[in-house]
Amino acid sequence: MKIVTDHLHKAFESRIRLGIMSVLAVNDMLDFNTLKDYLDVTDGNLASHLKALEKEAFIDVKKSFIGRKPNTKYFMTELGKKAFTDHLKALEKLIKSQQ
Amino acid sequence: MKIVTDHLHKAFESRIRLGIMSVLAVNDMLDFNTLKDYLDVTDGNLASHLKALEKEAFIDVKKSFIGRKPNTKYFMTELGKKAFTDHLKALEKLIKSQQ
Numbered sequence: 678m679k680i681v682t683d684h685l686h687k688a689f690e691s692r693i694r695l696g697i698m699s700v701l702a703v704n705d706m707l708d709f710n711t712l713k714d715y716l717d718v719t720d721g722n723l724a725s726h727l728k729a730l731e732k733e734a735f736i737d738v739k740k741s742f743i744g745r746k747p748n749t750k751y752f753m754t755e756l757g758k759k760a761f762t763d764h765l766k767a768l769e770k771l772i773k774s775q776q
Numbered sequence: 777m778k779i780v781t782d783h784l785h786k787a788f789e790s791r792i793r794l795g796i797m798s799v800l801a802v803n804d805m806l807d808f809n810t811l812k813d814y815l816d817v818t819d820g821n822l823a824s825h826l827k828a829l830e831k832e833a834f835i836d837v838k839k840s841f842i843g844r845k846p847n848t849k850y851f852m853t854e855l856g857k858k859a860f861t862d863h864l865k866a867l868e869k870l871i872k873s874q875q
Contacts, residue, residue, distance in 0.1 A: 682791045682795040682798065682815075685794070687791065690791060691789055692781045692784045692786065692789060693781070695870070699781065699870060699874060702874055703873075716781075765870075765871050768867050768871060769868075769871055771794070771798060772868055772871075774798065774802075775801055775802070
């Protein structure tokens, strides 16, 4: 007797990680500060959640320079897109089971 | 610039807590073992998540006896129903923002 939370991915349990994925799903690439603005979190908090998603290979970084200043941009990987879509589908199913 | 994860409740971040609420939303009262069957979790894990939801006053317990055996049943409070509904609405909004 199992229920519909089965296909929810543990990596997306955190609201912040859910937020990062949502924002990266609709923006191709974002730097740290823009993500921070979107999500209204502290540097340390955002950094740790980004690292967790990077570790799952759900997001990746692209490092470059703007003038002499290093610039790191985050983007969603294909694996991340797939996992996030599956997660949203599972959430949708859970919501429908409640209606 | 804030996004749609704003109204997600921290108490429901865990899949197990989401599962408990989902199951209690469609079953008036359930005992520990039935919940455990539904959610496929260990005793300790379930107990700690139940305690967390009880602390938020989102669920409550009713203690009785079946013969001489104590029987504890869990149910969702009005506050819990409201919070869970709001959480599902916020999730629905997040999903729609991605479609």
